[in-house]
Amino acid sequence: MLEQMRPDASDGADDRELAAAARAGDHAAFEALVRRHGAALYRYARRMTGDSDAVNDIVQETFVAAWRQIANFRAESSVRTWLFAICARKVVDSHRVKKAIPIDDRLIEPASADRGSDPFAAASNSAFLEAMELALSELPPRQRAVWLLREVEELTFPQIATILNLSPDGARGHHHRARNTLQQRLVQWR
Amino acid sequence: MAIGDYDAIDRAARVLRVLPEPGWDAIEDDVIAAVRSTPRGGWPLLVEDPLPDSAPGVLRVSELVLGTLLSRALTDDPDSRVTDIRIGSEESALHSISVELSGRYLADLPAAVERARARCEQVVAEVIGDVPGLSIDVTVTDVHR
Numbered sequence: 001m002l003e004q005m006r007p008d009a010s011d012g013a014d015d016r017e018l019a020a021a022a023r024a025g026d027h028a029a030f031e032a033l034v035r036r037h038g039a040a041l042y043r044y045a046r047r048m049t050g051d052s053d054a055v056n057d058i059v060q061e062t063f064v065a066a067w068r069q070i071a072n073f074r075a076e077s078s079v080r081t082w083l084f085a086i087c088a089r090k091v092v093d094s095h096r097v098k099k100a101i102p103i104d105d106r107l108i109e110p111a112s113a114d115r116g117s118d119p120f121a122a123a124s125n126s127a128f129l130e131a132m133e134l135a136l137s138e139l140p141p142r143q144r145a146v147w148l149l150r151e152v153e154e155l156t157f158p159q160i161a162t163i164l165n166l167s168p169d170g171a172r173g174h175h176h177r178a179r180n181t182l183q184q185r186l187v188q189w190r
Numbered sequence: 191m192a193i194g195d196y197d198a199i200d201r202a203a204r205v206l207r208v209l210p211e212p213g214w215d216a217i218e219d220d221v222i223a224a225v226r227s228t229p230r231g232g233w234p235l236l237v238e239d240p241l242p243d244s245a246p247g248v249l250r251v252s253e254l255v256l257g258t259l260l261s262r263a264l265t266d267d268p269d270s271r272v273t274d275i276r277i278g279s280e281e282s283a284l285h286s287i288s289v290e291l292s293g294r295y296l297a298d299l300p301a302a303v304e305r306a307r308a309r310c311e312q313v314v315a316e317v318i319g320d321v322p323g324l325s326i327d328v329t330v331t332d333v334h335r
Contacts, residue, residue: 034221060217151200
């Protein structure tokens with residue numbers, strides 16, 4: 001019978017199944033979780049820190065810690081929320097959090113002076129996205145973290161609150177302030 | 191940009207979401223290698239010696255190995271998904287296996303439970319051998335479509 005088992009049936013499995021299998025000891029199931037969530041954790045860590053070596057370490061340490069701790073994961077939160085919570089702690093512990101750096105307004109001036117133009121079409125995304133990244137780097141770390149988790153990772157405020165150890169209302173407040181700041185910083189692009 | 195008009199920012203967020211992360215691609219294999227080289231403690235379980243008295247000593251297998259094989263044996267059932275597996279032992283002797291399943295809505299769940307139990311028995315027989323008094327508890331605790 002053992003020879004007939006599928007060695008890795010992780011492709012169609014949901015996170016909860018993979019976590020259960022990994023908890024039982026299955027490396028392949030955990031590796032499927034790594035492959036599924038690695039890019040998102042990397043994306044978050046990269047925008048929260050200013051050092052690419054630190055990002056690599058943070059993401060690797062996140063998954064190593066998750067593997068060690070998965071026996072205690074009992075699905076009170078989703079796997080994704082749990083992984084982000086570990087990653088967010090690693091970001092803070094790294095002491096490499098990218099501080100908010102005020103930038104020269106000229107750096108986020110639009111490529112086109114035409115206020116009616118579509119920034120994505122006019123600048124083929126890249127210039128606008130560069131300005132967006134700069135504006136994001138201006139945000140205080142907690143606001144940046146909340147905005148990224150909400151808008152880029154599409155997590156709910158209660159999930160974000162769990163990840164960042166905030167109240168859901170606190171997360172909403174940080175998100176509101178981040179959004180207003182981004183709106184002001186990118187007003188020229190409209 | 192008018193007050194409350196976040197269209198450009200919303201669109202930027204969507205773009206940021208789907209941008210490739212070449213940095214991740216570059217380290218993915220290293221991260222997996224690091225996880226593979228990280229040991230996790232599991233209780234040893236005594237294995238019935240297939241050739242008793244042929245050599246001195248005892249055979250043991252980690253509960254993580256048994257857990258892995260149980261989870262893989264239970265993976266491909268069309269009517270259930272495993273949500274938890276727990277292995278109980280005392281002084282290295284396996285005494286219980288507890289499996290929690292999510293059952294497919296409207297499926298024949300008693301049959302799925304019996305299949306899961308039979309697969310557990312088969313895996314234990316092949317990995318550990320005969321385990322008198324072994325308790326295998328299979329419970330459906332959730333339902334999915």
